[in-house]
Amino acid sequence: MAVQPEGTPCWADAMFSDFEGAKRFYGDVLGWTFGESTSEYGHYTQAYADGKAVAAVVPPMPGQEGQSAWCLYFAAEDAAATARRIREEGGEVLMEPMKVGDFGTMALARDPSGAVFGLWQAGTHEGFEATGVPGAYCWAEVFTREPEKSDVFFPAVFPYQVKQIQDEAIDFRVFELGGTPVLGRMKMTDDFPPEVPSYVNVYFTVDDCDAAVERAKGHGGILRFGPMDSPFGRFAALSDPQGAHFSVIDGTTAQGRMPDMTVV
Template sequence: MFSDVEGAKRFYGDVLGWTFGESSSEYGNYTQAYVDGRAVAAVVPPMPGQEGQSQWCLYLASPDAEATAAKIRENGGEVLMGPMRVGDFGTMCLAREPSGAVFGVWQAGTHEGFEAPAATPGAYCWAEVFTREPETADAFLSAVFPYRMKEIEDQAVDFRMFDLGEDTVLGRMRMTEDFPPEVPSYVNVYFAVDDCDEAVARATTLGGILRFGPMSSPFGRFAALSDPQGANFSVIDVTTTEGEMPGVKDV
């Protein structure tokens, strides 16, 4: 959601190589973003009451949005909007988990979601829930969705991963004192790039702010940024890795 949709299109078009479809006035000026003709994201103006809060929202898939909304309420979360049908495309709702991070739920109709593989430059790659209340977020996510949890064995970091079948689909990081107290819990979305340093250079030249990195890790070289409208996101080059993968254990 962006207060300045045209500004967001210019910024992400230059930084991530996105192209954009036609704006759909019937669905709140929803505008699909593409990489090589495959859907990777969308930009929309803020919903009423959300003006001035430009941000990314990750939608988690559900076979039944109504049932998921009920589970959200039963486990201490808050349903902010919906569930509501969006034409033939699907059914959506917006929610807030008990520690404060906002996310979406999507029951697919004709629009199933991301069309590009996660490692494709410009495509969605990964997401982490940043929270000061990890136990609360962990209990909520594993109750609402069919996740199996595992954690990194490194005692220096409080990080868990959520598996769906054989796939690891989401991370959870405890927010440290490095985060200003006014920053609420949030979902940090990663987009794949072919060169992290070049992407950071493009972003900062266009008014983005570098928050962390670039840093190399066993998962790739990544950096955290804010765009000119204040929306947080990260970029990662998964082909540039450094160090050994950390040990993990089931929780």
């Protein structure tokens, strides 16, 4: 795939203390296979769906052990310039832009509401080799208790257009690039335990949502929500055995009318 426009979700990875356990879990739930890893890059290991790179897993460096979480990376034409905008708009740069061999340049940041995300300035590694197919990334949403902060921050950092779903039951926005939806923003309700911070929820495509949920539960995963039918497909929210939240969706089973949206 070609280098994506600024602000496009382009890669996802996660750190797991039980590295081999994570490979077994996602290998069965999402059908991933895994590439070789070397100590030169901390045993960073790419995951593949049908031979295409779709994510990566990595064991923690000494002293970095903790609860696992998926990190979504947004494409940046100039990671240093994007990092400056993040600071200017009230965000926090957790890791300064760092060149990773000839693969590209990465940075880690946190939005003003507390959601952690990454930046990726592509080199030889351009990002996802496939999206929207079984096992691959397809969508993401910023879950936050302070939507007013995220709503100002993300369109200021990235060239997003913004739409609001007209539904009194939920507070949900969509960020678009050139008319294409690339990211959602969901206000967290009281259904979320108070200890769960703001985070970016990553969706992976599956060919059968219910079967994927059963596989996840069989490997120690926790069902958080669903499975539920929607105009976008049948989906469910899960946590893996090491605490990383993610969702699965089968987009071929969409039901119901698409929600009305207004430009903000």
